[in-house]
Amino acid sequence: MHRPLLAATAASVLAAPLAASELRDTALDYFAPLPSTLMAPKDNKITPEKIDLGKALFFDPRMSASGVFSCNSCHNLATGGDDNMPVSIGHGWQTGPRNSPTVLNSVFNVAQFWDGRAEDLKAQAKGPVQAGVEMANTPENVVATLNSMPQYVEWFKGAFPDEADPVTFDNFAKAIEAYEVTLTTPAPFDAYLNGNEDALTADQKAGLELFIDNGCVACHSGVNVGGHDYYPFGLIEKPGADVLPEGDVGRFAVTETADDEYVFRASPLRNVELTAPYFHSGVVWGLKEAVQIMSISQLGDKMPDAEVDKIVAFLGSLTGEMPEVVYPVLPPETDTTPRPSG
Ligand code: HEM
Ligand code: HEM
Structure with a gap:
């Protein structure tokens, strides 16, 4: 499909399917695997x-x-x-x-x-x-x-x-x-970026290539496949008010800059297949539908169903291993603990 605007921001418009290692090299231009050690946040030593x-x-x-x-x-x-x-x-x-x-x-x-x-x-x-x-x-x-x-x-x-x-x-x-x-989830996509060609299925690789080629990667990149920058929701075509309610102006409320009206952080896409319903309005339950809305609103074109399926397959490779959580036993309340209210 033709993607004049944002495809140009991807490194190349890919005419023929890429050879295996070429696709991985291209992916590494845009994405990064999860780090193997805990992040060190500002002013907060982790112990x-x-x-x-x-x-x-x-x-x-x-x-x-x-x-x-x-x-x-x-x-x-x-x-x-x-x-x-x-x-x-x-x-x-x-x-x-x-x-x-x-x-x-x-x-x-x-x-x-x-x-x-x-x-x-x-x-x-x-x-x-x-x-x-x-x-x-x-x-x-x-x-x-x-x-x-x-x-x-x-x-x-x-x-x-x-x-x-x-x-x-x-x-x-x-x-x-x-x-x-500590709540990080290593996924097949990380194994792939780290060199394991077999970590993704053929459909997932085809979906990755489409994700890059069609221009999704212009807004969803980096270690979280998104979450790193802000863009207008409805860059090319505004979704209906059910998906993009008029009352929520997004980043405009933070910066009070006219350009930031209806601007939102590009969603991080790790584990996206587990986190329906989608968008800040939470009205879209299907991942296929969410991808099609993105294609129309952000890229200006309806995507063929077969391409949507492959992109959804790729998004499935972002589902990671969940942190093992042992439910904590919490301290018992005492006579002086404030009582529940409201
Ligand atoms: C957003 C953590 C309690 C509902 C977030 C985010 C984090 C977080 C990290 C941002 C994630 C992102 O931007 O990708 C926490 C923690 C909580 C807490 C540590 C306890 C202290 C709750 C509760 C609710 C809730 C009890 C529901 C009643 C939400 C919603 C957002 C959000 C709706 C998005 C709000 C917005 O973007 O304006 N939370 N959360 N959270 N959380 Fe929580
Ligand atoms: C949200 C996928 C292209 C910016 C999302 C979501 C998905 C997605 C699944 C919802 C995630 C969730 O609710 O957890 C895609 C795909 C694309 C694409 C497959 C290519 C077809 C783009 C482009 C941009 C963009 C090109 C920027 C111009 C955003 C923004 C959001 C978002 C800002 C948050 C919308 C909101 O406020 O609800 N994307 N995206 N996306 N994407 Fe994309």
């Missing part, structure tokens, strides 16, 4: 104690005002790190405005949220706790809750050994970041 504390906090519903919602409620590690709902349900059964993205591999995104409004994972972790439609809590109440449980106080001391008063909201967020750094 086993901090990871364990962060894991407990991630699973603890008492971090929400109601005692019902943990991070895992909307980023369920058993179902791809998201909640598989169009938009999330939080405090008091309220629905939020956007679909919940996966926390898996989120450390590789340039910034957090669909509009990139949080610089990194520790900045992000302070948001949902306070959001009225999510956990509806306050930093003071989180700290009071943590201080009421001696086991948590011990864990904070172990995770932040140089601090006199380690039980703080900042450290709560840093511990969660440390845990999230």
